[in-house]
Amino acid sequence: MVELELTVNEKTYKLEIEPDERLIDVLRRRLGFTGTKEGCGEGECGACTVILDGRTVNSCLVLGVQAHGRKIITIEGVGDRRRPHPVQRAFVEEGAVQCGYCTPGMVLSAKALLDKNSDPSPQEIGVAMSGNLCRCTGYDKILRAVQRAAREVSGK
Amino acid sequence: MKKRGTGLSCTWYGTGYGNGFPDVSSAFVEIHDDGTATVLTGAVDVGQGSSTVFAQIMAEELGLNPEDILVCSGDTDVTPDSGTTAATRQTYNTGNAVLKAVRQAKLRLQEFAARKFSCPSPEGIEFKEGMIGVRGDPSRSMPLSELVWEARLLHGERFISAASFTAQTTPVSLENGQGAPYWPYAFGCQAAEVEVDTETGTVRVLKIVAAHDLGRAVNLTQAEGQIAGGVAQGVGYALLEEVELTEGRIKNPAFAKYLIPTALDVPEIESMIVEEPEDTGPYGAKGLGEPAMLPTVAAIINAIDAAVGVRITALPATPEKILAALAEKERGGSGD
Incomplete structure (x- = not known):
């Protein structure tokens, strides 16, 4: 030990x-x-x-x-039910969760991206999220959720 | 050189177990005296959202919010069997069982309310925003919770029900091919735009437009999510995913060798929800899950053909297969 x-x-x-x-x-x-x-x-x-x-x-x-x-x-x-992180709130609002197994990793990848770059391009979001596999959602709503969270974080 | 092409594909799909196999779902319902209700079903929500759909059906019938409904699912200690989460059947099959059950309990509550409000028929009792009362007469209404409480504590009435729903199919006659092997059928059509690199054989799917007839979208967000998930699986099926076998052993049983689409592989997805009500479905709804991935594959293969004039007949359409087909075409072969 x-x-x-x-x-x-x-x-x-x-x-x-x-x-x-x-x-x-x-x-x-x-x-x-x-x-x-x-x-x-x-x-x-x-x-x-x-x-x-x-x-x-x-x-x-x-x-x-x-x-x-x-x-x-x-x-x-990152956040909890009462005080969710903007990424978590965006996932709920966009309906980006299906079975949920990939979701913690997805949220952390999105948070790490937005911590460094609060105004990422769609391509930058895709690259940042590409290390997290999801079999249910087709990523569509996940990528929309990250864009929504970015808008909130950057105030745009 | 990069060449673009578009392809189209249609699907029809029999949902449910089919062929006369007993396709049964069941539900238990109770309307409580705190303005909430509970539904128990064996249907397992694996992320497609069946529990949300059942909460919505309950809430729609009782004039409550979906948040007011407790859905207890997939617990063999307490829930009645509702079959597998498979065959694109839970919204249709178990949705029907939930609707049938809640309407039974609701009718008894309507009968109680009709007596209370001196309304000549239970059909004249409506449920709206947590209230129950005589249709069109707000002066004769009260909170649902209070009426159920009064019924329970002053009259000993309980609003509990159980119901089952069985999909109606028959085996196909092997003699004449007649029968109704599936019901209902789901229909879909997708268009793909792809870009094929003729030097490397790689295919990039640029856009998928996916139109699906699901009878009635009980939950639009979830329906879009199912379509996008199906499209992504279809992209993997068409271009990436292959189980390689050697003497019955899988050679690539890991994500490093068995590739599934990542966020960078999925195209822009435009979903079109077609609502052609299915008479036997809950509010006209029928299934969407599996049909969403089927046309993606053929649409992509057709788009590759339109782009570079080669017909890929074995999945997945890997760069190796496309380059080999292009070389064959160059040599004057058919490209098939």
Whole structure:
């Protein structure tokens, strides 16, 4: 076992983990952030996306120890029912959720994009969201939701 | 060189289990004395939105908001069987069961209200914005919750019902081909515009226009979502997705080798909702799920043909197949 100190959603945790433990398992099993979903487990689908020091990563491809001393945002840290993030509100308003399994990763990818670029072009949105697979929605309403959230964030 | 072409495709699709197989859905309903209602069905919402549709049907009948309806679904401890979420059947089949059930409980509530308001017939009782009363006479109305409370606590009346709906199909006669193997049928038509790169064989789908007859759109947003989801799956079916087998083993059982469309692969999608009411459906509605992906495939293959004059006859239409067909055509073959 190795010691790990990391910040998740602005709260710092100290715990012991196995050296080969994946970040997704640390988040889900040890810390209970089950909003992070495991899809393919090999970095293709994006369901396990979290924001690590401002950048999206597939948490199934990151070792827990690699997150030592770093800041993570999971879907639980983005917003909740009472105070949803503009991206979450836009997803609801556009009807961008069907089965919902990809949604946490989609929301985090969209948030990470808008944090850096509040006025993205449709092409930039497509590129930013292309690492997150969705089988239900055809992406149409997801892309519209990100555009709507961008308009709200940028005040346009 | 990049060449563009457009293609068209039509589909008709028999929804439900078909061929006389017992296609049954059931629902339990209760109207409560707090102005809410509950519906229990075995129908599982896997994201297509059936629970929302059932809440809307309940709310429409009772003059409530969909938020006032508790939908309990897919719990074998308490819900009656409503069959599988498959065959494009839940809105039609279980929607019909929910409508039938809620109308039974509603009729008993109307009968109670007719006595209360001295209205000669239960049909004269209407439900509107949380109120129940005599049609066209606001002075003889009261909140639904209060009337149900009065019925429950002063008269011991409960507004609980159960109903089943069975789709009407028959097996096809093997002797003469006669019968009604499916009911209802869904119809659709899609047009695709594609751009084919004749040097690399890659196909980019630029736009899909998808017109689908769904009888009546119970929920327009969800209907559009189903169409877009179907189109994206159709794009994958047409251009990307192939299960490669070696001696019965799948060679590509992972997203790294089995490609499905990403946000960059889906075209602009314009959906056209055609509402030709289906007499046997809830408010005229019928299914949309599976038919949405079927015409996409043929429309794309036809558009490739229109763009570069080659007919692809095995899916998916990969760059390798398109380049081989173009080379064949160059050599003077038919391109087929």
